Amino acid sequence: MAFNREDYVSVKKEYEAKRAAARERAELRLKKVRASIPGMDGLCAEIDALGPKMYEAALQGREGREERFAEVRRRTEYCVKEREKLLVENGYHADYLDVHFECPVCRDEGNVDGAMCECMRKRLVIKGYESAGISGLCGKMSFDNFDLSYYKGEDRRNMEVILRRVREYADNFNGRGSGSLLFLGGTGLGKTHLSVAVAKAVIERGYYVYYCTAEKLFSDFRYERFRRNGDDSPIRTDKYTECDLLVIDDLGTESSGKDVTAFFYSLLNARVNTGMSTVISTNLSHKEMLAVYDERIASRLFGEFFPYLFTGRDIRMQKLQEE
Ligand SMILES: Nc1ncnc2c1ncn2[C@@H]1O[C@H](COP(=O)(O)OP(=O)(O)OP(=O)(O)O)[C@@H](O)[C@H]1O
Ligand SMILES: [Mg+2]
Ligand SMILES: [Zn+2]
Known part of the structure; x- marks a missing residue:
């Protein structure tokens, strides 16, 4: 733990x-x-x-x-x-x-007897949801309420495999060397839902998880970049390098810039090289990724992360029609 x-x-x-x-x-x-x-x-x-x-x-x-x-x-x-x-x-x-x-x-x-009591483990899990930034989301998004009936035909078979593999990933997560995942696909297909589900399950296994949107990550890195000397507020970017599992949601929606993409590359590189896991979801295709970031970032993502392509019909729309 x-x-x-x-x-x-x-x-x-x-x-x-x-x-x-x-x-x-x-x-x-x-x-x-x-x-x-x-x-x-x-x-x-x-x-x-x-x-x-x-x-x-x-x-x-x-x-x-x-x-x-x-x-x-x-x-x-x-x-x-x-x-x-x-x-x-x-x-x-x-x-x-x-x-x-x-x-x-x-x-x-x-x-008790030198081992952590169950009550404290549970408390640490709740605390983990809070500090991972998912306490508002994890009630709504978990493996258990991931409903496959929203996907039809070939999409359903695809999503069944994704759900099973991602669940296995979370259940077997054991820190360094657990690998990294890349969730690709259109809007409303469950990428955020499964990212939060993974985060939640890995916290429950006792790991330090941090969840953020790409927007938040880039703004924290930008903040650090312009940090003034003598500013003794806590460093905002430590958690990105220290956590056992970093979940970055919505990559590609942030307002990026050459200045911070360099930081992003070194973060990815450091995490990959030390065997620390990252789960990233994005709407961008490989081609778009190359256009927004540079070759090095795209090749890190497509070379080191296990990709899952989410398919189907926008579940936000389907839920709207159900109402
Ligand atoms: N398989 C599912 N079963 C039940 N609810 C789902 C499922 N997939 C997604 N949802 C719900 O539908 C909404 C949209 O899903 P989600 O946010 O995960 O989509 P997304 O792929 O991240 O979309 P975007 O690319 O726009 O961020 C959320 O409220 C989510 O909880
Ligand atoms: Mg999303
Ligand atoms: Zn106790």
Whole structure:
């Protein structure tokens, strides 16, 4: 697993805050019952005093120590039972004074026996959707709601193969060396839909994914290019080079320029050379690609990315007609 480090650090902090809040709530409950239930304050005071009694029992020498320990333990158990009884008699749950963690498995530590708790993994996935930039999209676009009935005849057979292969790609994704994909084809054929589905599935496998439109990518690179000395805002382009899977949607719709296409080439080149995966979707054909970018970019894309040509009738239009 290689969750985004920033996400990991911030989720760790969330967990610390959760634990602190749970303890604080337990303290408040204790205060409340000590003040409101007759006999509770005395009982709690005795339980508090029994802790130091253990030390005293230890300090009084070896002889009879076990008996003294047993006596303190017996008295503690008795007081705790009495306190539970008192709570129940006054309409509270017996565990009212316990610290109530959100996750009883890891007590909001995020890990059990050195392994990440399921609750934290789930939280990191949600956080991953957010930082990947797909939290708004991933409810609408997944493999499960990719409907093949929108495609007919030969198109359907083609799209069946694409869906199966792309799904396999996502299910088997394991970081470097997983390969890169190029989604080609006309508008409204499901390229964005499948890109988001891949992003979502790969995040769920625990990888650091970043999704962006080409417009956003180019504008971030342009911003960095004109970054002023001494500007200490976070560098916007790090995520493009660091993430395990970069998903670039709508390549060809951005307002590009010679200045940033050079950056784009080095990004692609770096990712390809280090075996890092990228999924790109575009409306452009090979010929158009050559016209917009240069030969080097086109040959990287067509040489290193596995191409899938989406076919069919615009699904946006089909959905409109269904309404
Ligand atoms: N197979 C499908 N089943 C269900 N909904 C689909 C399917 N394919 C696409 N859609 C939906 O149709 C709409 C258009 O699809 P999408 O955005 O993926 O097209 P696109 O190929 O990316 O088009 P463009 O080239 O214009 O960006 C989206 O709302 C998407 O969720
Ligand atoms: Mg699209
Ligand atoms: Zn947990």
